[in-house]
Amino acid sequence: MKKKPLILVTNDDGITAPGLRTLIRIMKKIGEVVVVAPDKPQSAMGHAITVNSTLYCTPYNTGETHKEFSCSGTPADCVKLAVREILPRTPDICVSGINHGSNSSINVIYSGTMSAAVEAGIEGIPAIGFSLCDYSWDANFEPVESLVETITREALANGIPKGVVLNVNFPDLPDSGIKGIKVCRQAKANWVEEFDKRTNPMGKDYYWLTGKFVNLDKGEDTDEWALEHGYASVVPVQFDLTAHHSIQDLNTWNLND
Amino acid sequence: MKKKPLILVTNDDGITAPGLRTLIRIMKKIGEVVVVAPDKPQSAMGHAITVNSTLYCTPYNTGETHKEFSCSGTPADCVKLAVREILPRTPDICVSGINHGSNSSINVIYSGTMSAAVEAGIEGIPAIGFSLCDYSWDANFEPVESLVETITREALANGIPKGVVLNVNFPDLPDSGIKGIKVCRQAKANWVEEFDKRTNPMGKDYYWLTGKFVNLDKGEDTDEWALEHGYASVVPVQFDLTAHHSIQDLNTWNLND
Numbered sequence: 288m289k290k291k292p293l294i295l296v297t298n299d300d301g302i303t304a305p306g307l308r309t310l311i312r313i314m315k316k317i318g319e320v321v322v323v324a325p326d327k328p329q330s331a332m333g334h335a336i337t338v339n340s341t342l343y344c345t346p347y348n349t350g351e352t353h354k355e356f357s358c359s360g361t362p363a364d365c366v367k368l369a370v371r372e373i374l375p376r377t378p379d380i381c382v383s384g385i386n387h388g389s390n391s392s393i394n395v396i397y398s399g400t401m402s403a404a405v406e407a408g409i410e411g412i413p414a415i416g417f418s419l420c421d422y423s424w425d426a427n428f429e430p431v432e433s434l435v436e437t438i439t440r441e442a443l444a445n446g447i448p449k450g451v452v453l454n455v456n457f458p459d460l461p462d463s464g465i466k467g468i469k470v471c472r473q474a475k476a477n478w479v480e481e482f483d484k485r486t487n488p489m490g491k492d493y494y495w496l497t498g499k500f501v502n503l504d505k506g507e508d509t510d511e512w513a514l515e516h517g518y519a520s521v522v523p524v525q526f527d528l529t530a531h532h533s534i535q536d537l538n539t540w541n542l543n544d
Numbered sequence: 545m546k547k548k549p550l551i552l553v554t555n556d557d558g559i560t561a562p563g564l565r566t567l568i569r570i571m572k573k574i575g576e577v578v579v580v581a582p583d584k585p586q587s588a589m590g591h592a593i594t595v596n597s598t599l600y601c602t603p604y605n606t607g608e609t610h611k612e613f614s615c616s617g618t619p620a621d622c623v624k625l626a627v628r629e630i631l632p633r634t635p636d637i638c639v640s641g642i643n644h645g646s647n648s649s650i651n652v653i654y655s656g657t658m659s660a661a662v663e664a665g666i667e668g669i670p671a672i673g674f675s676l677c678d679y680s681w682d683a684n685f686e687p688v689e690s691l692v693e694t695i696t697r698e699a700l701a702n703g704i705p706k707g708v709v710l711n712v713n714f715p716d717l718p719d720s721g722i723k724g725i726k727v728c729r730q731a732k733a734n735w736v737e738e739f740d741k742r743t744n745p746m747g748k749d750y751y752w753l754t755g756k757f758v759n760l761d762k763g764e765d766t767d768e769w770a771l772e773h774g775y776a777s778v779v780p781v782q783f784d785l786t787a788h789h790s791i792q793d794l795n796t797w798n799l800n801d
Contacts, residue, residue, distance in 0.1 A: 333620070334590030334653050342739075342751040363590070363654075367737050368751065393666060395785055396591050397620075409650060409734050441797045450732075451787045453794075468799040472786040475707075477666050480624050482599075494599040496624065521799070523790035528652055529729040530708045533780035537710075540698045542725040542778070 292318035292379035292443055295369050295407070299329045299362045299386065299399025302347055302355065306385035309428040310417065313435050314382060315353065317443070321378070322347070322355040323369035325362060325399075330388075332399040334406070335361045344368055362403035370410055380443060381407035384417035385435065387426055391418075391456045391510040392474040392502065395524060401454055405526050408452035413442055415452065420514060421459040430465060431457040434519055438468065447523075454522040458514045466517040473522050474509035476502035549575035549636035549700055552626050552664070556586045556619045556643065556656025559604055559612065563642035566685040567674065570692050571639060572610065574700070578635070579604070579612040580626035582619060582656075587645075589656040591663070592618045601625055619660035627667055637700055638664035641674035642692065644683055648675075648713045648767040649731040649759065652781060658711055662783050665709035670699055672709065677771060678716040687722060688714040691776055695725065711779040715771045723774040730779050731766035733759035 294314045298307040302324040314320045323344070343359040356373055358365045366381060383403040390398040400416045407414035417435055419426055438455055447453060454473075458465060480498035487493055502511045510520035551571045555564040559581040571577045580601070594617045604612040613630055615622045623638060640660040647655040657673045664671035674692055676683055695712055704710060711730075715722060737755035744750055759768045767777035 328596070331593045331595045332590065333592040333659060335592045336588045336590070336654055336753065338588045338753055339585070341742075342753065343748070344751065364753070367753065368739065371737050372739050372741070372751070393783070396662070396666075396783055397593055402590060405653070409653075437799060437801075441799060445797055448787070448790045448793055451790045470791055470794040470797075470799075472788060472791065473784055475784065480628050482625065482629050484629070485598075491600070494601065494625065494629070496593065496595055496599065496621070521794060522785075523787040523794055524785045525787035525790075526650070526653055526785075527730055527732065528779075528781045528783075528785075530705070530780040530782035531729065533705045533708045533782075534727055534729065536705055537727040537778060537780055540702055540727075542694060542698060542727075544694075 293376060294318045294320050295374065295378040295381040296320055296322045297324050297362060297365045297383050297403045299325065299332060299403065301325050301328045302357045304387065305424065306387050306428060309432065310382060310385050313432055316436065317439055320353040321374055323358055323365045323373055325365060326357040326359055329361050329399045331397050332361045332402065333397050334363055334402040336363045337361060342368065362399040363406040366403050366406040378412055381412050381414040382417065382439060385428055386418035387424060388422040389418055389420040389456055390416060390454060391514055391520060392476040395454050395473060404452045409526055413447040415439065415442060415455055417455045419457045419459060430460060430462045434468060450527060451523045451525055454524045456510060456514055456520045458517055460517060464517060465519060469513040469518040469520055471510040471513050471520045471522050472508055474502055474511035475504040476500060476511055550633060551575045551577050552631065552635040552638040553577055553579045554581050554619060554622045554640050554660045556582065556589060556660065558582050558585045559614045561644065562681065563644050563685060566689065567639060567642050570689055573693065574696055577610040578631055580615055580622045580630055582622060583614040583616055586618050586656045588654050589618045589659065590654050591620055591659040593620050594618060599625065619656040620663040623660050623663040635669055638669050638671040639674065639696060642685055643675035644681060645679040646675055646677040646713055647673060647711060648771055648777060649733040652711050652730060661709045666783055670704040672696065672699060672712055674712045676714045676716060687717060687719045691725060707784060708780045708782055711781045713767060713771055713777045715774055717774060721774060722776060726770040726775040726777055728767040728770050728777045728779050729765055731759055731768035732761040733757060733768055
């Protein structure tokens with residue numbers, strides 16, 4: 288019999304998040320699970336890492352057979368610590384999530400969930416970030432469980448292309464409401480921020496960041512289109528950020544006169 | 545006479561950093577400058593934004609004619625606040641830096657300096673991040689001043705392609721040591737972490753993240769090659785992270801059986 292795959296599970300909502308608990312349960316059907324997750328919510332942390340302060344990493348006892356560790360750092364820190372200090376060998380796959388809230392389109396760049404997956408990808412480990420388009424703590428993950436399992440098993444069977452990690456988002460739909468899975472490109476959509484300016488009890492102004500998501504990209508090959516039309520979206524994400532198509536253009540500039 | 549360009553200046557080392565002071569001085573030769581920078585160092589913050597706490601933004605008095613603001617948030621927060629709350633109109637360009645330390649190769653993904661530039665790019669504003677390969681607080685920025693000016697003026701004259709921001713790195717060389725400016729791709733290099741495990745006075749283990757940078761990419765078109773050979777590197781960076789070349793491959797998976 289083939290050896291069970293070693294699966295690193297992490298997230299950005301913190302080790303107590305129901306989305307993480309769901310992901311652990313699914314992954315235990317597929318392989319040997321080790322969890323290294325932040326000890327507190329780390330949403331919107333982007334690809335932050337901890338370089339100027341210390342990191343704590345403590346066993347987290349759930350009474351179950353698999354091992355869990357709670358880490359004081361960011362999602363990217365969790366992956367680095369797991370790979371270098373905690374896991375007995377390089378994991379066969381790293382899964383992050385299931386995030387409470389969307390990481391589609393431009394949100395991938397702010398996402399702690401995806402930063403963990405990207406960090407694993409940089410380390411050469413196949414990686415997937417999963418997100419459900421429901422921000423509530425008591426979101427219902429049940430309708431997406433079999434899809435998470437299918438995508439993970441396919442990734443293990445086929446291998447994820449080198450230099451690529453998967454960004455998977457699920458629409459917030461009831462059982463049997465999800466029509467299928469679509470491979471997509473990231474929609475060219477973004478947030479239009481509005482700052483809610485207030486005055487604190489000491490008379491000093493402060494702001495809350497708010498905003499609305501605006502999608503002007505009408506393409507039917509985008510993650511936003513898929514999600515709006517009842518499909519789960521799978522976007523291959525790369526971490527070589529070079530805009531190769533612009534190099535020729537920039538070489539026409541007078542930079543070396 | 546043409547109106548002076550409005551230039552937003554920010555960084556990730558904080559409003560007191562000598563690299564920022566140098567950048568402000570250069571930009572005042574080119575246009576009207578407004579500074580919105582973090583009130584403390586925000587290195588390695590990646591593309592973090594502040595969604596679960598409040599933001600303060602306070603005028604910072606330097607006695608000079610241009611306006612400066614000190615912000616409690618991340619570099620990306622600074623750009624959002626500047627664009628929505630502080631600037632009288634959309635700036636003609638956003639420059640970030642000059643960072644104390646390299647942001648070449650994979651470092652772009654962890655970089656607060658570049659996250660500010662990328663945030664501006666997402667907002668449709670031409671943007672450049674500048675970094676000097678010297679981490680020290682008293683780094684000598686004088687040798688790169690004219691290059692920063694040249695690149696900024698060329699960006700204003702030619703326009704930066706839509707969806708692209710520039711990641712500029714300078715080698716740490718004395719006057720006249722820099723051979724020129726090269727447009728490059730991001731080298732496929734990465735950090736190999738080592739955690740320095742210690743025990744605190746209360747007997748609890750903790751870690752410091754350390755590591756060494758490993759570049760196995762021998763291409764002569766990379767930013768690492770340019771910097772090692774005495775050139776400044778300019779890498780066009782994109783924030784559409786879709787790995788378009790992988791979509792076809794993923795469409796062969798059995799996702800919808």
